[in-house]
Amino acid sequence: MRKNRxxxxxxxxxxxxxxxxxxxxxxxxxxPYKEAERQRELFRQTAGILPGELYAAQGxxxxxxxxxxxxxxxxxxxxxxxxxxxxxxxxxxxxxxADTKRVEDLETRIVSCMVRLQGFKPEEVKRDEVKALVAxxxxxxxxxxxxxxxxxxQEIAMYNLGRELWYxxxxxxxxNCAICHEAYAGRKVxxxxxxxxxxxxxNEWPAYRFEADKLYTLQDRIAFCYESVGIHPPDYYSxxxxxxxxxxxxxxxxxxxxxxxxxxxxx
Amino acid sequence: xxxxxxxxxxxxxxxxxxxxxxxxxxPELQRLIQAGGQNYANVLLKxxxxxxxxxxxxxxxxxxxxxxxxxxxxRLIKYPEGGRLMGDWKRGEAIYNTLARGNCFSCxxxxxxxxxxxxxPSLEKYGQRGTSExxxxxxxxxxxxxxxxxxxxxMYRFGHGGLLKPEEIADVVAYLLxxxxxxxxxxxxxx
Numbered sequence: 088m089r090k091n092r093x094x095x096x097x098x099x100x101x102x103x104x105x106x107x108x109x110x111x112x113x114x115x116x117x118x119p120y121k122e123a124e125r126q127r128e129l130f131r132q133t134a135g136i137l138p139g140e141l142y143a144a145q146g147x148x149x150x151x152x153x154x155x156x157x158x159x160x161x162x163x164x165x166x167x168x169x170x171x172x173x174x175x176x177x178x179x180x181x182x183x184x185a186d187t188k189r190v191e192d193l194e195t196r197i198v199s200c201m202v203r204l205q206g207f208k209p210e211e212v213k214r215d216e217v218k219a220l221v222a223x224x225x226x227x228x229x230x231x232x233x234x235x236x237x238x239x240x241q242e243i244a245m246y247n248l249g250r251e252l253w254y255x256x257x258x259x260x261x262x263n264c265a266i267c268h269e270a271y272a273g274r275k276v277x278x279x280x281x282x283x284x285x286x287x288x289x290n291e292w293p294a295y296r297f298e299a300d301k302l303y304t305l306q307d308r309i310a311f312c313y314e315s316v317g318i319h320p321p322d323y324y325s326x327x328x329x330x331x332x333x334x335x336x337x338x339x340x341x342x343x344x345x346x347x348x349x350x351x352x353x354x
Numbered sequence: 355x356x357x358x359x360x361x362x363x364x365x366x367x368x369x370x371x372x373x374x375x376x377x378x379x380x381p382e383l384q385r386l387i388q389a390g391g392q393n394y395a396n397v398l399l400k401x402x403x404x405x406x407x408x409x410x411x412x413x414x415x416x417x418x419x420x421x422x423x424x425x426x427x428x429r430l431i432k433y434p435e436g437g438r439l440m441g442d443w444k445r446g447e448a449i450y451n452t453l454a455r456g457n458c459f460s461c462x463x464x465x466x467x468x469x470x471x472x473x474x475p476s477l478e479k480y481g482q483r484g485t486s487e488x489x490x491x492x493x494x495x496x497x498x499x500x501x502x503x504x505x506x507x508x509m510y511r512f513g514h515g516g517l518l519k520p521e522e523i524a525d526v527v528a529y530l531l532x533x534x535x536x537x538x539x540x541x542x543x544x545x
Contacts, residue, residue, distance in 0.1 A: 319391075322394070326390065
């Protein structure tokens with residue numbers, strides 16, 4: 088029943104998107120923030136719901152459903168604040184988890200819970216489900232201050248590796264993250280403003296990107312960065328993502344940044 | 355600090371002798387990168403000594419490293435056969451304005467076809483500099499290997515990285531310098 092309703096709303100949203108595209112033809116807004124705001128309003132007016140909220144609703148169903156070989160929900164999943172505590176969970180991730188003995192971000196933690204609690208094999212975990220769950224858990228940290236402070240030796244080591252990776256130049260285009268997101272923060276690449284971690288880079292993910300018409304998690308967004316400079320991105324849930332997220336979000340914390348509305352809505 | 359100078363010295367030796375082994379990658383960083391998978395690690399672990407120098411110095415080379423670094427970068431520049439540094443501006447136009455090729459407009463203003471970014475300096479009416487041999491050579495060399503003039507800059511080393519052939523770079527030089535090129539006769543697109 089709930090699923091049916093979800094599809095109806097999804098259909099409406101798609102209609103809204105098509106309408107939005109039709110309305111924007113020929114009058115392209117050059118400020119990406121204003122354009123995102125306009126697109127968001129169009130969704131609100133035509134569908135009454137944002138795509139990010141649909142993903143979160145789908146994630147909510149998945150979170151509470153009894154699934155996997157063990158037929159249990161994810162309600163016992165501990166994101167660092169205690170089992171099932173979701174309020175503000177995203178704000179303090181990535182962090183070290185004693186049960187898996189490693190530093191995990193939100194996406195990796197969800198996979199760990201699906202494997203450890205529900206009994207899925209790692210290769211059975213569907214990316215789309217993880218993304219919906221990310222949207223749901225993130226929605227409980229909407230507009231909250233980012234609070235990633237590396238404390239344990241494992242977290243500090245991950246932060247330091249993330250910083251090394253951030254400055255690591257490689258590939259036939261000599262790229263690293265810093266050369267744009269530090270040296271040229273405040274400038275524009277084409278139409279897109281470039282931000283540094285201290286300025287809050289990474290504070291809008293997971294987000295619905297209206298240009299791609301897809302939900303992007305922070306890992307998706309980092310992968311997109313690598314792809315756009317011709318480097319094959321790391322495998323999902325692997326440590327390079329966790330290290331880079333740790334570095335960016337700890338710096339965003341130092342810059343006293345908040346998350347945007349979660350899931351975000353962006354270009 | 356001391357450690358970084360020692361690594362710099364080792365890297366410079368590596369750079370001068372052309373040895374590929376010079377690196378600052380620690381075993382921990384290597385393990386982390388490998389965890390990202392084979393395709394990713396292949397690129398990130400195959401770091402050249404000059405890339406390593408830019409990495410450890412956070413893109414700002416200290417004075418004692420700068421001289422030998424620039425000399426080495428100058429040595430890497432190759433020229434088109436026949437030595438013509440200005441090619442066909444029409445072909446250059448396509449390269450300059452295509453995301454998957456030169457992608458110049460993403461960072462530089464000046465193109466009549468695309469709104470430019472402002473990460474790099476504006477190139478609007480670049481042709482005002484004239485077409486002397488010195489201007490042609492400078493323009494060609496900066497595109498072939500920007501690190502010979504601006505060490506560690508974000509601009510791709512188009513020639514050295516194999517992203518554009520010497521003849522294609524000459525076409526872009528023509529797009530920028532040829533007085534009859536649209537780049538110089540038509541107004542730049544503005545935001």
